[in-house]
Amino acid sequence: MASDRHLHPASFLFILGSQARQMLVPAVALLFTARTTEAGWELVAALLVVPFALIAVVRALVFRYRIDEDELVIRSGVIFRSVRHVPYRRIHNIDAVQNVIHRLLGVAEVRIETGGGSEPEAAIQVLSMEAFRELREHVLARRAPAAAFAPATEGEAVSQAPPTEDSAVILQLSPRELMLAGLIQNRAAIVVAAAFGLIYEFGLAESLVERVFGRDMPGRGVARQLVRVVLQGQVPIRAILLGIGAIIAVLVLLRLLSMLWTLVMLHGYTLVRHGTDLRAEYGLLTRVTTTTPLKRVQTLTIVEGLLHRRFGRVMVRVQTAGSPAGNAEGETTRRVAIAPILPRAKVQQFVDAVLPGTSVEHVEWQPPHPRAFRRAFVVTSVMLMLLTSWLGIWLRWRWFFLVPVLLAWAAFSARKYVANLWWGTTTNAVLFRSGWLRRYMTVVQFPRVQAVSLVESPFDRRHGMASLHVDTFGATGAVHSVDIPYMPRESADSLMRFLAAEAAGTQFRT
Amino acid sequence: MTVAADGTPRQLDPRVIPFRRLVGWIRTIVIGAILLFVLLGLWLGGALPDWATAAAGPAWSLIVAALAWYAYRWPEISYAYTSYVLDRQGIEIRSGVFWRRLVVVPRSRVQHIDVTQGPMERSYGLGTLVVFTAGTAHSSVSLGGLAHETALALRDQLLPKVEDDGV
Numbered sequence: 001m002a003s004d005r006h007l008h009p010a011s012f013l014f015i016l017g018s019q020a021r022q023m024l025v026p027a028v029a030l031l032f033t034a035r036t037t038e039a040g041w042e043l044v045a046a047l048l049v050v051p052f053a054l055i056a057v058v059r060a061l062v063f064r065y066r067i068d069e070d071e072l073v074i075r076s077g078v079i080f081r082s083v084r085h086v087p088y089r090r091i092h093n094i095d096a097v098q099n100v101i102h103r104l105l106g107v108a109e110v111r112i113e114t115g116g117g118s119e120p121e122a123a124i125q126v127l128s129m130e131a132f133r134e135l136r137e138h139v140l141a142r143r144a145p146a147a148a149f150a151p152a153t154e155g156e157a158v159s160q161a162p163p164t165e166d167s168a169v170i171l172q173l174s175p176r177e178l179m180l181a182g183l184i185q186n187r188a189a190i191v192v193a194a195a196f197g198l199i200y201e202f203g204l205a206e207s208l209v210e211r212v213f214g215r216d217m218p219g220r221g222v223a224r225q226l227v228r229v230v231l232q233g234q235v236p237i238r239a240i241l242l243g244i245g246a247i248i249a250v251l252v253l254l255r256l257l258s259m260l261w262t263l264v265m266l267h268g269y270t271l272v273r274h275g276t277d278l279r280a281e282y283g284l285l286t287r288v289t290t291t292t293p294l295k296r297v298q299t300l301t302i303v304e305g306l307l308h309r310r311f312g313r314v315m316v317r318v319q320t321a322g323s324p325a326g327n328a329e330g331e332t333t334r335r336v337a338i339a340p341i342l343p344r345a346k347v348q349q350f351v352d353a354v355l356p357g358t359s360v361e362h363v364e365w366q367p368p369h370p371r372a373f374r375r376a377f378v379v380t381s382v383m384l385m386l387l388t389s390w391l392g393i394w395l396r397w398r399w400f401f402l403v404p405v406l407l408a409w410a411a412f413s414a415r416k417y418v419a420n421l422w423w424g425t426t427t428n429a430v431l432f433r434s435g436w437l438r439r440y441m442t443v444v445q446f447p448r449v450q451a452v453s454l455v456e457s458p459f460d461r462r463h464g465m466a467s468l469h470v471d472t473f474g475a476t477g478a479v480h481s482v483d484i485p486y487m488p489r490e491s492a493d494s495l496m497r498f499l500a501a502e503a504a505g506t507q508f509r510t
Numbered sequence: 511m512t513v514a515a516d517g518t519p520r521q522l523d524p525r526v527i528p529f530r531r532l533v534g535w536i537r538t539i540v541i542g543a544i545l546l547f548v549l550l551g552l553w554l555g556g557a558l559p560d561w562a563t564a565a566a567g568p569a570w571s572l573i574v575a576a577l578a579w580y581a582y583r584w585p586e587i588s589y590a591y592t593s594y595v596l597d598r599q600g601i602e603i604r605s606g607v608f609w610r611r612l613v614v615v616p617r618s619r620v621q622h623i624d625v626t627q628g629p630m631e632r633s634y635g636l637g638t639l640v641v642f643t644a645g646t647a648h649s650s651v652s653l654g655g656l657a658h659e660t661a662l663a664l665r666d667q668l669l670p671k672v673e674d675d676g677v
């Protein structure tokens with residue numbers, strides 16, 4: 001039986017340091033009130049720093065870890081005690097982080113990452129480099145095999161590429177395709193909105209308005225002025241036509257900018273399967289290369305907006321575990337869709353390349369509960385009435401004439417929503433479709449299913465419905481996930497059991 | 511002790527009811543005191559119109575009474591609606607009275623497990639089991655109100671073993 005190990009003696013310093021952020025606000029507050037008294041800052045130091053330091057010392061003393069056969073056991077906490085068991089098989093990474101002070105003392109903060117969550121699962125503040133190396137040896141010796149990232153020990157000649165390099169080009173986007181993508185997606189909107197804000201600040205917008213509408217419209221509130229003018233019956237036709245023309249011109253300009261932007265950002269977009277990795281290369285000015293191991297792909301979502309449908313294209317996004325290795329841009333590359341634009345006919349082919357053996361075409365799609373429309377209608381109606389309630393202040397009793405319009409819109413919208421809600425399973429994946437203006441289809445293979453949950457609201461219970469959620473790794477910020485509402489209760493139950501059984505029978509490895 | 515992975519639904523430890531009642535009383539006292547101070551402050555500062563001053567007393571009593579009743583009754587109610595099942599596939603946890611939730615965590619998806627005990631939990635012999643997965647919405651699934659030994663036993667049962675290559 002292994003013995004308990006303790007932290008490095010200097011650990012309390014680092015624990016104190018990491019608590020400095022918590023100390024900051026009370027420290028500043030106290031210092032502010034203490035500056036007029038004598039011995040002010042000494043008292044602050046005594047009142048704040050000493051207790052925190054004592055806490056740090058206690059925490060450092062109480063922290064223990066043990067290197068067992070199959071797992072790392074960490075004990076911490078005095079009041080709120082915690083015993084954490086981390087099996088070695090679950091550990092992906094064990095890193096040592098050192099800042100200047102760490103290096104001076106020959107210690108490091110050890111971060112252990114397992115398969116879940118965005119924070120390191122265990123952070124040990126601090127261990128001596130020797131203790132770290134020993135821990136790492138034990139961990140890596142029994143770690144999950146087939147890890148496609150860090151080399152096992154330093155000095156080992158590492159060649160990550162598999163012996164046989166079979167590669168296949170999955171997708172290559174011509175400039176024409178890229179411009180089409182830019183046209184459909186309208187990415188320049190944000191940039192231009194910011195620019196517009198700036199223009200307004202500098203008063204350029206006002207001079208523009210003056211030029212178009214003549215000098216008898218002083219001050220701000222162009223829209224209000226316009227409405228007043230229209231209601232009063234003095235309609236300046238020329239000005240309005242000019243205004244409309246200007247708006248159209250701006251919209252066209254936005255689209256052109258977006259096309260240019262996409263052309264430059266994604267120039268030469270090529271997606272290649274290199275052994276077991278997906279490698280994407282793109283960019284005219286900044287050339288970006290991202291590598292994602294196929295195994296890291298968690299979910300795949302096919303997005304189809306109105307314009308996509310018009311041109312017979314789709315966009316495909318994937319959620320992956322962790323950040324792609326070897327990319328130059330960091331965060332931003334994750335925003336790039338794996339297939340920014342793809343002809344609809346080629347979707348199955350693409351899915352086969354990324355999620356081998358998964359069909360998105362031969363799926364027995366299941367509809368929602370028959371009463372789903374009724375519920376969706378009620379929800380949409382209530383929401384619309386709440387949203388337009390402020391108009392009641394202005395229109396007073398006339399607002400009630402709006403109600404039939406709102407109800408008609410709610411009925412239409414609910415009908416469309418429910419008609420586009422489907423779920424299904426294939427031999428190795430669960431799929432979910434939703435959305436009517438912008439359609440989404442998400443595919444999750446069974447080995448990527450984490451926990452499955454079912455929620456029944458009181459309204460659900462009345463109608464015999466439930467919502468099912470299939471949890472996956474790294475789904476924060478996903479455009480779409482398998483979150484199925486308005487399912488018949490029995491179907492939800494049996495799907496949940498089925499997915500849990502499938503997930504239980506497979507191992508989750510990244 | 512061990513918990514048999516036989517798929518029978520189990521309830522929390524009955525001691526969780528007095529424990530949560532106590533927590534509820536404390537919460538009632540704290541909120542009541544804060545409300546009292548706020549109302550007193552407003553009244554002394556003259557910021558309360560006459561009707562509010564008259565209504566403040568009864569209103570405060572009503573709120574505190576409601577909180578107290580909630581602290582007394584709710585633990586029993588939520589106890590009846592909370593259960594868990596441990597079987598060969600994994601663990602299922604049911605909770606929620608109005609919004610009912612069921613979470614299933616397959617064994618092969620358990621990353622690691624914590625058993626925590628606050629100081630009050632310790633005096634009642636209770637503990638909380640926190641199961642961590644690689645998911646996002648359910649990156650950690652907790653089950654509080656278990657007997658400490660039961661939580662430890664569940665943890666031992668759920669931790670992946672070396673030979674465990676999926677059921």
